[in-house]
Each structure stands twice: as C-alpha cells, then as structure tokens.
Amino acid sequence: DSGVTQTPKHLITATGQRVTLRCSPRSGDLSVYWYQQSLDQGLQFLIHYYNGEERAKGNILERFSAQQFPDLHSELNLSSLELGDSALYFCASSATGLAGTGELFFGEGSRLTVL
C-alpha cells in the first residue's frame, strides 16, 4: 500500500460527459502528479501541483483541468469526454517538489471507460 488513495477505481461514462477523479496523497506529501496511461501512448505526464500551486504542465488537454486543495487532496476534471480519453489515470505524490529525487508514490489508478 503506497498510501495514495484514488477514487473511483472504475468509471464508465458516455461521450460528452464530465467526470472528476480524486486523489489523496500520502500523509505529509506536498506534491501531487497526474499521469494518464493508455496502451498506445504509455504513461503521459499531465500536471504537477505542489502545496496548492501548479508547478508543471505536460500533455494535458484543454478539456482537462486539475486543482490541489488546502488539505492537499487533488482533483482531475475531465470534460467533453471522447472515446480516446479512455485510459487509466494515476495520481502520484512525493514529499517535495524541489529536491529532484524523483521518488513518486503511485495510487492504484482510476480506470475511465468512455462509451
């Protein structure tokens, strides 16, 4: 158990809909990262938050947005969903956003299926 909690574990929805994925980082971790894992693209970095502030953006679509709340949990919002958004979405946390050790602790992921 990594200590990172993601909900929901599975989600099935229709095209055009909007969903919210939630992540609770390990106790005390200030950084939250979101990754998308699909068969064709592999693991793609989406966005990084550190103590409530956005620190880096990766290949995140404009239809997607995220935030990190004062209690450090994070939400990834996916809107106007398309079939191609079907993927496993991982949240990871780390103790810092600055030290560059790179050890991320991953949750078990939220599997999104868009029909």
Next chain:
Amino acid sequence: AQSVTQLDSQVPVFEEAPVELRCNYSSSVSVYLFWYVQYPNQGLQLLLKYLSGSTLVKGINGFEAEFNKSQTSFHLRKPSVHISDTAEYFCAVSEPPQGGSEKLVFGKGTKLTVNP
C-alpha cells in the same frame, strides 16, 4: 527534451534465468534515472534510482541497474528471476529541477513474463 526508449516491449524468460531489460534515454543535461515496476492491477512502485555517485545501483527484490553515460543507457538486470517478478517495468528520466518541478518522463514499458 528528455525521452526514454525501452527497447523491448515484451521479454519472456524461464524461472531462475538471468534477465536484462534495456533502457536508453536522451537528454541534453545531466539526469536522474529510475526504474519502476507495475504489478497487475496496481500502481507503480520504485525499484531503484540513480541520482549520482556509483554507476551500479542496487534496488529492491534483487534488481540492479548500471548507468552508462557514454551510451546513455540504464539497463536493469537480475541474475535469477522468480515467477513473482512477472510485471511491467518502466524506465524513467528526470532532469534536475528547473523551475521547481521533478517531472518524470517514462518509457513505454517492458512486460516481463517469467515462465516455470
């Protein structure tokens, strides 16, 4: 920009055989390197990391990796695998933080299947 190439998408081996999973990276600056493992229906877990110092890095579960700067490689090895090593293995690279981020770039993964 950083990139990671894992040369084999699938590697089947027999139990107790040695294994090497290959990883090459490209970056214009010095890097940190990592191997993560993903067991079925689980998140990724850190196996080992290279930040600096000795180029031979030992990790959990008997795995080790060697950083070769001239060949820009970071291959993962285990002298004798077990059935329980069946998983997907990801190589990742990070550039020392610029702007305060420790973004990891992952390779596409290598599925290791250990057969009895």
